[in-house]
Amino acid sequence: MxxxxxxxxxxxxxxxxxxxxxxxxxxxxxxxxxxxxxxxxxxxxxxxxxxxxxxxxxxxxxxxxxxxxxxxxxxxxxxxxxxxxxxxxxxxxxxxxxxxxxxxxxxxxxxxxxxxxxxxxxxxxxxxxxxxxxxxxxxxxxxxxxxxxxxxxxxxxxxxxxxxxxxxxxxxxxxxxxxxxxxxxxxxxxxxxxxxxxxxxxPALRQPGAGPDDQFPWAWLDPAAALVVVSLGTVNAPVGARFLRACVDALGQLRGAQAAIADPSGALTAVPDNVLVRPRLPMLPLLSHAAAVVCHAGHNTVCEALAHDVPLVVAPIRDDQPIVAQQVVDAGAGIRLHFGRATADLVAAAVVDVLGRARYRKAAEAVGASLRTxxxxxxxxxxxxxxxxxxxxxx
Incomplete structure (x- = not known):
């Protein structure tokens, strides 16, 4: 060996x-x-x-x-x-x-x-x-x-x-x-x-159960609602509060939808009933229930979402994220927003578009098939x- x-x-x-x-x-x-x-x-x-x-x-x-x-x-x-x-x-x-x-x-x-x-x-x-x-x-x-x-x-x-x-x-x-x-x-x-x-x-994904134990309240999920997962990764908390607040305001007003939001810095308070805020999210198990992902176009998050056939709304912040965001758009698997200018209305419109148009899901499925094989x-x-x-x- x-x-x-x-x-x-x-x-x-x-x-x-x-x-x-x-x-x-x-x-x-x-x-x-x-x-x-x-x-x-x-x-x-x-x-x-x-x-x-x-x-x-x-x-x-x-x-x-x-x-x-x-x-x-x-x-x-x-x-x-x-x-x-x-x-x-x-x-x-x-x-x-x-x-x-x-x-x-x-x-x-x-x-x-x-x-x-x-x-x-x-x-x-x-x-x-x-x-x-x-x-x-x-x-x-x-x-x-x-x-x-x-x-x-x-x-x-x-x-x-x-x-x-x-x-x-x-x-x-x-x-x-x-x-x-x-x-x-x-x-x-x-x-x-x-x-x-x-x-x-x-993507090299660990087998289920390989990671640390998580106390996520799975019973909160409504099978009849479209779940939107929101994450900005692990190092973007200092600049993410405004964007996450916009996501709360956007997703809280969407009927028939739920949102699970990762908020490692604890910036979010007073969220509506259809929004769940946690310091961290068990991403891989949660993606099995997700209908869309809103993220910063971090490569791991993007590939994990697409490997589960989930389309995206991407708002890149820095480094390689604009490149990855453009790859998502070019593949037809999502919508790109400007991170610094994304209002609640823009986030809501993008999420509604991604959830409502079958072409985004079909494109995500095509990329997802290549990632899984x-x-x-x-x-x-x-x-x-x-x-x-x-x-x-x-x-």
């Missing part, structure tokens, strides 16, 4: 897709270890997960929530991800040696993984936790592309000056061996012809096992 080290940043949405893959690899008899922030990884992967600490500087990605465009990209890379890689690449390398790793599975934003792999001569694959990373978002802005490449080149020069395996800005960003895409071409569109080898595995965690495990076998033959 083989030994795998999963390298992840301290971001829930980037850890979640690999949790089911870790479960699958462990079930096949492999050793699976993590390099990341221990409390966060264990909260998602389970208290028994083997985690080797890789702790970055005390800066959270949520601090850039108010930024847009180039300012947001500059914050993400210059102030968060590159310093994180510099602070953790030694820890990742030490973890790889301790577990005698045959392969590193590195989230696309955990740049310490490729740095450690190239330095030690250990192969790595890229986990693309969002389809926004499968195409170069800076194709139309070559100056920004050069800025990012220069940033990557400087990181490589500082942290991996004498690699055992050649490392370039392109291979730092995407492994030349394999990119695990937790989506399908039905949603993301075809791969770039000159890109790295891509495995379209769809892509193979998920099992397919991802097959692909990384194949990379290890090929690397062994080469050695």
């Amino acid at each position: 083989s030994s795998f080290l999963l390298v992840v940043p301290p971001l829930v949405g980037h850890i979640t897709p690999l949790v089911a893959v870790a479960d699958e690899l462990a079930a096949r008899g492999h050793r699976v270890a993590w390099s990341g922030e221990p409390s966060l990884v264990r909260a998602l992967a389970g208290p028994e997960a083997e985690v080797h600490p890789a702790l970055g500087p005390p800066l959270g990605a949520d601090q850039g929530l108010g930024l847009r465009g180039y300012a947001a990209a500059r914050f993400l890379w210059e102030d968060f991800l590159v310093p994180l890689a510099e602070a953790t690449h030694e820890s990742v390398a030490d973890a790889a040696k301790r577990v005698d790793a045959d392969l590193l599975v590195c989230d696309m934003q955990a740049l310490a993984g490729p740095l450690a792999g190239a330095r030690l001569g250990i192969p790595w694959v890229t986990s693309a936790s969002t389809s926004g990373s499968l195409r170069d978002p800076f194709t139309a802005t070559p100056q920004v592309r050069r800025w990012l490449d220069d940033l990557f080149a400087g990181l490589i020069a500082r942290c991996c000056p004498r690699p055992a395996v050649a490392l370039t800005p392109a291979t730092l960003e995407r492994s030349p061996l394999l990119v695990l895409a937790f989506t399908t071409e039905a949603l993301a569109g075809p791969a770039e012809p000159s890109g790295a080898p891509t495995a379209w595995v769809g 892509a193979g998920g965690a099992g397919a991802a495990a097959d692909h990384v096992e194949a990379v290890v076998r090929e690397a062994g033959r080469r050695r």
